[in-house]
Amino acid sequence: MRSLAAFLAGAVLAIVVAVLVPGLPESLRAALGPASPPAAPGHDHGPGEAHGDEVPEGAIRMTEAQIAASGIAIAEAGPGMVARRIALPGTVTANADRLAHVPARVAGIVAALHRRLGESVAAGEVLAVVESAEIATLKGDYLAALRTTELARLTFEREQRLWQRRVSAEQDFLKARTDWQEAQIRLDLARQKLAAIGLGQAEVEALPRQPIEALRRQEVRAPIAGRITARPKMLGDAVSAEAEVYTLADLSTVWVEVAVPPADLAFVQDGMAVRLRDGAEPRGEGRIVFLSPVLDPETRSARAVVEVPNPAGQLRPGGFVTAEVAAAEQPVDIMVPRTAVQQIEGESVVFVRTPEGFERREVVLGRGDQEAVELVFGLDAQEPYAATNSFILKAELGKAEAEHAH
Numbered sequence: 001m002r003s004l005a006a007f008l009a010g011a012v013l014a015i016v017v018a019v020l021v022p023g024l025p026e027s028l029r030a031a032l033g034p035a036s037p038p039a040a041p042g043h044d045h046g047p048g049e050a051h052g053d054e055v056p057e058g059a060i061r062m063t064e065a066q067i068a069a070s071g072i073a074i075a076e077a078g079p080g081m082v083a084r085r086i087a088l089p090g091t092v093t094a095n096a097d098r099l100a101h102v103p104a105r106v107a108g109i110v111a112a113l114h115r116r117l118g119e120s121v122a123a124g125e126v127l128a129v130v131e132s133a134e135i136a137t138l139k140g141d142y143l144a145a146l147r148t149t150e151l152a153r154l155t156f157e158r159e160q161r162l163w164q165r166r167v168s169a170e171q172d173f174l175k176a177r178t179d180w181q182e183a184q185i186r187l188d189l190a191r192q193k194l195a196a197i198g199l200g201q202a203e204v205e206a207l208p209r210q211p212i213e214a215l216r217r218q219e220v221r222a223p224i225a226g227r228i229t230a231r232p233k234m235l236g237d238a239v240s241a242e243a244e245v246y247t248l249a250d251l252s253t254v255w256v257e258v259a260v261p262p263a264d265l266a267f268v269q270d271g272m273a274v275r276l277r278d279g280a281e282p283r284g285e286g287r288i289v290f291l292s293p294v295l296d297p298e299t300r301s302a303r304a305v306v307e308v309p310n311p312a313g314q315l316r317p318g319g320f321v322t323a324e325v326a327a328a329e330q331p332v333d334i335m336v337p338r339t340a341v342q343q344i345e346g347e348s349v350v351f352v353r354t355p356e357g358f359e360r361r362e363v364v365l366g367r368g369d370q371e372a373v374e375l376v377f378g379l380d381a382q383e384p385y386a387a388t389n390s391f392i393l394k395a396e397l398g399k400a401e402a403e404h405a406h
Contacts, residue, residue: 056359057401058359059354059356059357059358059360060351060359060396060397060400061356061357062356062358063357067357070389070392071388071389072387072388072389072390072392072393073386073387073388074353074384074386074387075336075337075384075385075387076381076382076383076384076385077334077336077375077379077383077384077385078334078335078381078382079331079333079334079335079381080335080372081329081330081332082329082330082331082332082335082367082369082372082373082374083327083328083329083330083369084326084327084328084329084330084369085275085324085325085326085327085369085370086267086268086325086327087322087323088258088259088260088324089258089259089320089323090256090257090258090276090306090320091258091318091319091320091321092254092255092256092315092316092317092318092319092320092321093255093257093317093318094229094251094254094255095249095251095253095254095255095307096255098224098249098250098252098253099247099249099250100222100226100249101247102220102222102223102244102245102246102247102248103241103242103244103245104130104218104220104239104240104241104242104243104245105130105197105198105218105220105241106130106132106134106197106218106241107134107238107239107240107241108130108132108133108134108135108218108238108239109131109132109236109238110130110233110235110236110238110239110245111129111130111131111235112128112235113231113245114126114128114129115127115128115228115246116228116231117228117229117230117231118227118229119227119228120225120226120228121225121226121227121228121248122222122225123222123223124221124222125222126219126220127221127222127228128219128246129218129220130217130220130245131216131217131218132216132218133216134241135197135215135216135217135218136215136216138193139194139207139215140215141190141193142187142190142191142193142194142204142207143208145187145189145190146187148186149180149184149187151183152176152179152180152182152183152184153180155180156176156177156179159172159173159175159176160176160177191204197218197241198218198219198221220245220246222246222248224250225250226248227248227250227251228246228247228248229317230244230247231245231246231247232244232245233245251310251316252310252311253307253308253310254307254310254317255307255308256274256276256305256308256321257303257305257306258303258304258306259296259299259301259302260291260301260303260304261300262295262300262301262302264325264327268288268302268325269288269291270289270290270291271288272325272326273285273286273325273326274286274287274288274306274308274323274324275323275326276306276321276323277321277322277324278320278321278322283314283315283321284309284314284315285308286307286309287306287307288304288305288325289305289307290303291303291304306323324370330367332367332374333374334375334376334380335372335374336350336372336373336375336379336385336387337372337373337387337388338368338370338371338372339387339388339390340385340387340390341363341365341373341390342390342391342393342394344360344394347362348362348363348364348365349362349363349394350363350375350378350379350385350386350390351385351386351390351393351394352379352383352384352385353383353386358386358393360397361378361385363375363376363377363378363379364377364378
């Protein structure tokens, strides 16, 4: 009985010590009394130990399919050029080298208008018809000269045969030759007058086969391919030879006119590349094709012209854009687009590609422009990283940290 009482007293003492002194080593706890209670179901790790399937802090697990579905582009870190850019307001205008004002060329009445505003036309296409007494006179003079020349040729050939046979005198032969040559001169002059008012060679050669009523009609043709931007005349209007009937513009390329302040003239030169944007939206790239050597007396700035390809027609004359000129470029060892950098808890972060997905990497930023920035520290050359849509990874990281704090 005494030994049993001693055993029970020792067991009670061990339990009290284990409860009141939790910092004792496990070996001493085992010697003093029974083992610690088993862990709760589903938590087979000790305090401070990670779950078996937990993601390490700052890491995001994503499969290739998930990355592709999120639109995240992967790029390798590498060198680049950081530019100091000058932003200048600009106005879109039609390319003056591809702009045509189409006159009537003869005085008369507008008899037909075949094209409407905004329509596209091909070079040589008939745009309008003008009825004119002047064109009828010029065509009549040409036809008369044509017949006179033909008659003079026949007379010359007949006198030539007679003179060769010693039937007629030489002076008759010489006179017939002179008359034929003069007729050819008058015919050439009449043809040149028709060409001056816009008739092509094919039209001139077709005149002898045209009906009489068609001689008073003058076809106004498009000198270039493009779109109709103006049609100032109406059907039945009286026009002079200089009157504009249509205006055509080839808008496959446009000009952007900008005013360069004197302080920026030292950084702007002919041939420099220019980027255009409308607010935050890019609107293409072009080059400076003209920089005025004199300043505007009113604005005290120099006029610059930027030629920009416009195949889709998104740049419309009269619109406003911002022209960015790369004034000075500097090389950097590691450069990433600004879309790759996120701010998390006051730190600049880039998400680096790993076999399981991505991991957060704190970086130090250096020089930059509106599109790219230098990384002074945090990323090595040729390391893959998320170049676009990195905000998705920032959101996923915040979600994972919230779920981990349980």
